[in-house]
Amino acid sequence: MAKAATPTKSTKQKPASGTKQSSGGAKSGTQKKKPAEKPKPWRQANGKVDAFRVLAERLANGEQVIPPRMLTGQARREHVRSTLREDHATRIANRAPGAANKFDTLAGDYFKFFRGTALLFYRDLVGEDASMPTVMALGDVHPENFGVMPDANGAPIFGVNDFDETIYAPFTWDIKRGAVGFWVATDMVSGMKRKKRRKVVAKFVKGYLKAMKTYARHSNEEHDAFRLNNSPEVIQRLFEEAWEERRDWLWDDYLKPNGRGFRSDDELQPLSSEKEKFQKAVNELAERKGFDVPDRAGELKVKDVCVRHGQGTASLGLPRYYVLIEGPSKDATDDIIIEFKRARLSALEGLTPPSDFNAGSKADRIAHGQSVQLAHGDIFYGAVEIDGESFMSRERAPFRDDIDIDKLSYKTWKKYAKACGAALAQAHARSDDLGQIDYDVEPAILEATRPRHLFIDDIVRFTAEAADRLKQDHKMFCEDHARGAFENIEMIYR
Known part of the structure; x- marks a missing residue:
C-alpha cells in the first residue's frame, strides 16, 4: 500500500509563445490555446536501501527498534508486497517478460520463493550479529548454490558457485541463509519431517565448524580445492555425473547444425549483429583481468552472440548473454562460451552492521567476491560495462553442474549438507588471505x-x-500475486 504524501497545489504554466495550436473547430485567424499539461500528482517510490542502512546502524548500536520480522498480519503482508515490488521495480516497469515468469515461478513452491527473495530474507536480519566476525560472505547460500565449475585452467572443482549477492558481512548470515535453505529444500523437495530437517541443518553447521577448525590449524584454505580425488563420496559422484564431452555439450545444447553459431529456440535468441560490441566486452575483460589468453580460448575471437531466456530464479528478467569464442581447432568442437549477466545491488546492501570493508559495487563486487572465495577459480569471472550497464562474466563449461536434490535420500542429504558446510568454511577462511x-x-x-x-x-x-515465517510469507505472496499485486511498481501519491 503506497503512503500518501501531503497534497500540494500545482503552479499553472502559460503556454510558450509561438506554439502552434490545433485549428480544428476554431474560427479563421484565431488560435486555440492548448492548456498546459499539469504535473502528475504521483511519482515512483524510491527504494528503501538508505532507510534500511540507517535501521541497521540503529539496531547494531543497541537501540530498541522493531525489525520487519516482528511484523504480523496485514502489516507483514504489506511489507512482503512492498519489498518484492521494490526488488523488481526495474523489471516490472520495463514489462520484462522474465518478471512475470519469475513471479509465477515464486508462486510454485516456497523453496523457489526462498531462492528468489533474498532481499526479504535479509531485511529480517537487518543490523543483526554486529559482534560476530566479518567475512567475505556469499550472500545466497542454499543447497543448489554449490556445484562443480571450471577452475583457472578449465579443470572441474566443487565449491560455492553463485556470487551475485556477495558482500562483507557477519559469517553467521551465510550460515543462517544456508541452514534455512537446507530446511526448506528437505521439506519441499524431499518431504522430511521436522526432526530429520533439524538433523540435516545440524550437519551443515557441524561440517562448517569442523572444516574451520582444520583451517585454523593448517592454514591450507588458500591452496586447497575440492576435486574428484579429495572430495567426500557424495561430491565425487557429482563430479562423475557432471562430466560431458565439450563437443557433445556444444552441439546438443547450443550450436546450429552447421556449428557456425548459436541455434534459435525458446531459450536461445541469436544476436549475430552484436558480435562487434561483445568483442569489445571480451577484450575489455581480458585487459582488466590481465591474464594471458589460454590456448583453449584460441585468439579470443567472438564467433556468435545470443540472449539466454528463462535461466535462474533470482535473476529471471535480467539481461543475460552467451558469447561463443572460437576454439583453436576452428571446427566447433572446442569452442568456449562466456556468459555476461546484468549485475545489480546485493540484497544485503544497507542491511549489514556498519563495516570498514567494501567489496565495491555491482559487477566489481561480484568479481571481488569470486576472487576471494575461489582462489584458483574461473579466469573469465570478471566485470565489464556494456551499453552503460554493469555486467558480470563467467565461463560456462560442460561440467558446470549442481546436485540433483530431487534424488537425495535422508542419509545422502546429511552427507551433502556436511560437505557444503565445509565448502562454505573454505570460502570464508580465505577472507583474510585474499x-x-x-x-x-x-x-x-x-x-x-x-x-x-x-x-x-x-x-x-x-x-x-x-x-x-517464510511459509506464511509465501502464502500471502501467492494470494497477492493472484490479485495482480506485482503488475505495478510502488508509487507515492500526493
Whole structure:
C-alpha cells in the first residue's frame, strides 16, 4: 500500500509563445490555446536501501527498534508486497517478460520463493550479529548454490558457485541463509519431517565448524580445492555425473547444425549483429583481468552472440548473454562460451552492521567476491560495462553442474549438507588471505561459536522460526500475486 504524501497545489504554466495550436473547430485567424499539461500528482517510490542502512546502524548500536520480522498480519503482508515490488521495480516497469515468469515461478513452491527473495530474507536480519566476525560472505547460500565449475585452467572443482549477492558481512548470515535453505529444500523437495530437517541443518553447521577448525590449524584454505580425488563420496559422484564431452555439450545444447553459431529456440535468441560490441566486452575483460589468453580460448575471437531466456530464479528478467569464442581447432568442437549477466545491488546492501570493508559495487563486487572465495577459480569471472550497464562474466563449461536434490535420500542429504558446510568454511577462511579482512578469521570464528553445541542449537532454532515465517510469507505472496499485486511498481501519491 503506497503512503500518501501531503497534497500540494500545482503552479499553472502559460503556454510558450509561438506554439502552434490545433485549428480544428476554431474560427479563421484565431488560435486555440492548448492548456498546459499539469504535473502528475504521483511519482515512483524510491527504494528503501538508505532507510534500511540507517535501521541497521540503529539496531547494531543497541537501540530498541522493531525489525520487519516482528511484523504480523496485514502489516507483514504489506511489507512482503512492498519489498518484492521494490526488488523488481526495474523489471516490472520495463514489462520484462522474465518478471512475470519469475513471479509465477515464486508462486510454485516456497523453496523457489526462498531462492528468489533474498532481499526479504535479509531485511529480517537487518543490523543483526554486529559482534560476530566479518567475512567475505556469499550472500545466497542454499543447497543448489554449490556445484562443480571450471577452475583457472578449465579443470572441474566443487565449491560455492553463485556470487551475485556477495558482500562483507557477519559469517553467521551465510550460515543462517544456508541452514534455512537446507530446511526448506528437505521439506519441499524431499518431504522430511521436522526432526530429520533439524538433523540435516545440524550437519551443515557441524561440517562448517569442523572444516574451520582444520583451517585454523593448517592454514591450507588458500591452496586447497575440492576435486574428484579429495572430495567426500557424495561430491565425487557429482563430479562423475557432471562430466560431458565439450563437443557433445556444444552441439546438443547450443550450436546450429552447421556449428557456425548459436541455434534459435525458446531459450536461445541469436544476436549475430552484436558480435562487434561483445568483442569489445571480451577484450575489455581480458585487459582488466590481465591474464594471458589460454590456448583453449584460441585468439579470443567472438564467433556468435545470443540472449539466454528463462535461466535462474533470482535473476529471471535480467539481461543475460552467451558469447561463443572460437576454439583453436576452428571446427566447433572446442569452442568456449562466456556468459555476461546484468549485475545489480546485493540484497544485503544497507542491511549489514556498519563495516570498514567494501567489496565495491555491482559487477566489481561480484568479481571481488569470486576472487576471494575461489582462489584458483574461473579466469573469465570478471566485470565489464556494456551499453552503460554493469555486467558480470563467467565461463560456462560442460561440467558446470549442481546436485540433483530431487534424488537425495535422508542419509545422502546429511552427507551433502556436511560437505557444503565445509565448502562454505573454505570460502570464508580465505577472507583474510585474499580479501580485505585484517585479522585471522578462523580463530575468531571458532571463538565466536563457543560453546559449540549451544551455537548449533541456536542456528537450528533460528532456522525453524525463519522457515515457518517464510511459509506464511509465501502464502500471502501467492494470494497477492493472484490479485495482480506485482503488475505495478510502488508509487507515492500526493
